[in-house]
Every structure is written in structure tokens, then in C-alpha cells.
Amino acid sequence: xxxxxxxxxxxxxxxxxxxxxxxxxxxxxxxxxxxxxxxxxxxxxxxxxxxxxxxxxxxxxxxxxxxxxxxxxxxxxxxxxxxxxxxxxxxxxxxxxxxxxxxxxxxxxxxxxxxxxxxxxxxxxxxxxxxxxxxxxxxxxxxxxxxxxxxxxxxxxxxxxxxxxxxxxxxxxxxxxxxxxxxxxxxxxxxxxxxxxxxxx
Numbered sequence: 001x002x003x004x005x006x007x008x009x010x011x012x013x014x015x016x017x018x019x020x021x022x023x024x025x026x027x028x029x030x031x032x033x034x035x036x037x038x039x040x041x042x043x044x045x046x047x048x049x050x051x052x053x054x055x056x057x058x059x060x061x062x063x064x065x066x067x068x069x070x071x072x073x074x075x076x077x078x079x080x081x082x083x084x085x086x087x088x089x090x091x092x093x094x095x096x097x098x099x100x101x102x103x104x105x106x107x108x109x110x111x112x113x114x115x116x117x118x119x120x121x122x123x124x125x126x127x128x129x130x131x132x133x134x135x136x137x138x139x140x141x142x143x144x145x146x147x148x149x150x151x152x153x154x155x156x157x158x159x160x161x162x163x164x165x166x167x168x169x170x171x172x173x174x175x176x177x178x179x180x181x182x183x184x185x186x187x188x189x190x191x192x193x194x195x196x197x198x199x200x201x
Contacts, residue, residue, distance in 0.1 A: 006059030
């Protein structure tokens with residue numbers, strides 16, 4: 001049961017991460033999506049990604065057999081929980097407060113809660129994604145070192161090493177361009193994780 005749930009949740013997480021990545025690129029590069037629908041296109045898949053990722057990490061932790069790796073699985077799960085909690089706060093604020101206010105013509109009243117540089121919600125969101133990267137780092141370390149897990153571990157490690165970049169982008173904005181490697185490492189690692197679960201059944 002754990003492996004089936006893990007496979008489904010990882011596939012869902014990979015799908016949500018991919019939809020977010022495509023939406024983010026489309027919004028940034030084309031600039032044709034009017035507000036607040038540009039924000040909705042980015043936020044909606046992101047809030048769905050959080051629980052799907054957390055369930056995936058829970059299932060991965062449950063599969064750790066070697067006692068010396070269990071602490072790594074615990075840390076992957078706990079940092080994943082911090083990520084899910086923080087970004088859920090950020091995104092439900094956008095969906096339930098900011099976007100409705102903009103649609104009703106009261107956007108100025110919720111400006112302090114907008115996801116723009118220097119805002120409280122942006123800092124919460126950035127820290128959440130930093131925790132997600134740390135979660136991925138520990139996920140890589142809890143996996144067995146076998147030929148079958150090689151690329152999965154590399155993808156998790158690649159994402160994990162982005163943690164200081166993602167958090168640093170809150171203070172040094174140009175780092176966000178390097179942090180954009182998220183759209184490569186996260187969907188790929190989640191697809192590989194889903195395949196890992198499926199092949200372990």
C-alpha cells in the first residue's frame with residue numbers, strides 16, 4: 001500500500017511541479033496573462049504540489065530499511081512538512097484573500113499580502129522552498145546507493161544544493177535566476193521517485 005500511495009503521490013507532485021514550471025515560464029516570458037490570472041496560474045498548482053510532495057516523503061521515509069539511514073528519512077519528512085506548512089500559508093492567502101480582492105477592485109487593500117519582492121508572504125514562500133530543497137537533500141541521503149537509484153539521488157542532490165540559493169534570493173534578488181534550476185530538478189526527481197516506488201512494488 002505504501003508503495004502504491006508513494007507512486008501516485010509522486011506522479012501527482014511531478015505533474016503539479018511541471019504545470020507550475022510551464023505556467024511560470026509562460027507568465028514571465030510572454031507577459032500576456034492579465035492579473036490576477038497570472039498569479040492564479042502559478043499559485044493553484046503550487047498549493048496542490050505541497051501535500052503531494054509531503055505524502056511522497058512520508059512514503060519514502062516508510063521505505064527506509066537501514067537503521068543508519070532512518071534519521072535521513074525523518075529529516076526529509078520533517079523539512080518537507082515545514083515546506084508544506086509555509087507555502088500553504090502563502091498560497092491560501094493569495095487564493096482566498098489577494099485574488100478575490102483584485103477581482104472585486106480592492107487590490108490596493110491587500111497590497112501588503114501580494115507576492116512581490118520584499119513582502120512578508122514572499123519571504124514565507126521563499127523559506128518554504130528552501131526547506132523543500134533541504135528535504136530533497138536528506139531524501140537523497142536516505143536512499144540506498146544502487147545503480148537503480150543513481151539518477152534519483154543525483155536529482156534530489158541537485159535540488160538540495162539549491163537551498164542556499166533559494167533562501168539567498170530573498171536577500172540578493174539576482175540569485176533567483178540560478179534558483180530557476182528548480183524547474184529542472186524538482187519535476188525530474190519526482191518522476192524518478194514515482195518510478196522508484198513503482199519498480200519496488
